[in-house]
Amino acid sequence: MNMLTDVAMEQKLAPTQDQHMIKIQGQEVCVHYGEKQALFSVNLDVRENQVTALIGPSGCGKSTFLRCLNRMNDTIDSARVSGTITLDGENIYDKAIDVVELRARVGMVFQKPNPFPKSIYENVAYGPRIHGLAKKKADLDEIVETSLKKAAIWNEVKDRLHEAGTGLSGGQQQRLCIARAIAVSPEVILMDEPCSALDPIATARVEELIDELRQNYTIVIVTHSMQQAARVSQRTAMFHLGYLVEEGDTDKMFTNPDDKRTQDYITGRFG
Numbered sequence: 352m353n354m355l356t357d358v359a360m361e362q363k364l365a366p367t368q369d370q371h372m373i374k375i376q377g378q379e380v381c382v383h384y385g386e387k388q389a390l391f392s393v394n395l396d397v398r399e400n401q402v403t404a405l406i407g408p409s410g411c412g413k414s415t416f417l418r419c420l421n422r423m424n425d426t427i428d429s430a431r432v433s434g435t436i437t438l439d440g441e442n443i444y445d446k447a448i449d450v451v452e453l454r455a456r457v458g459m460v461f462q463k464p465n466p467f468p469k470s471i472y473e474n475v476a477y478g479p480r481i482h483g484l485a486k487k488k489a490d491l492d493e494i495v496e497t498s499l500k501k502a503a504i505w506n507e508v509k510d511r512l513h514e515a516g517t518g519l520s521g522g523q524q525q526r527l528c529i530a531r532a533i534a535v536s537p538e539v540i541l542m543d544e545p546c547s548a549l550d551p552i553a554t555a556r557v558e559e560l561i562d563e564l565r566q567n568y569t570i571v572i573v574t575h576s577m578q579q580a581a582r583v584s585q586r587t588a589m590f591h592l593g594y595l596v597e598e599g600d601t602d603k604m605f606t607n608p609d610d611k612r613t614q615d616y617i618t619g620r621f622g
């Protein structure tokens with residue numbers, strides 16, 4: 352074996368600094384809404400069991416990219432997505448993909464808490480029931496309880512499971528929506544500004560929860576709050592005018608970004 356090959360082998364075998372596997376890989380992702388192009392050749396990896404924050408000024412394409420990851424853009428008539436997005440190496444835009452199953456694997460929590468107009472119990476039980484995850488009532492009860500516990504809201508609702516979900520406070524409703532997403536055992540949870548309708552205390556509670564959840568799930572979050580991105584994420588991706596400007600470790604992105612646009616955005620010079 353010659354020297355060069357030895358070095359190449361060593362590099363290949365050396366543990367990388369970051370041991371997290373790539374869960375989702377976006378390659379050359381472009382999105383058009385009708386004639387208008389909203390995303391331009393975005394290449395972005397999402398790592399397993401980490402929180403990836405998508406940041407950037409309004410209209411830069413953060414939500415558009417997020418929605419590509421579970422094909423929510425399919426629900427917008429004018430939207431066209433090109434490029435490749437893989438989940439565990441499998442192309443999620445392949446014709447053979449069952450979109451309902453994909454959205455169970457890649458769940459979503461929206462900006463405004465949107466519980467169904469049903470009881471707290473039914474909000475969480477609905478997904479597992481339609482996906483056939485529980486054979487009997489006791490199994491469903493178990494899933495509901497576990498999901499509410501994982502979403503850190505069980506203690507607040509355990510005595511009122513049959514009351515309306517819409518009767519909870521905003522912060523509780525958002526945690527209920529997180530429980531609803533968790534109930535179908537997703538692998539990835541997408542969050543589109545999940546705290547924007549919440550007060551600072553409820554926001555802190557959801558942020559703590561996000562940090563706990565990353566042990567079991569991969570999370571991608573769109574946020575306008577730089578403090579929130581810095582607090583909850585390990586990786587940050589900065590978008591501007593439909594382009595991915597740069598992405599990297601959150602610590603580095605917030606202390607020593609490579610791109611001036613990131614520097615300007617995080618220091619409040621634009622956006």
Ligand SMILES: Nc1ncnc2c1ncn2[C@@H]1O[C@H](COP(=O)(O)OP(=O)(O)OP(=O)(O)O)[C@@H](O)[C@H]1O
Nearest residue numbers: 384389407408409410411412413414415416427429
């Ligand atoms: N349904 C739609 N139809 C047409 N254009 C859209 C649609 N959704 C988004 N766009 C456009 O695509 C671009 C990116 O929008 P997107 O919502 O992804 O940005 P964003 O960074 O999430 O913005 P914000 O931070 O304001 O939520 C914008 O120019 C927006 O006007």
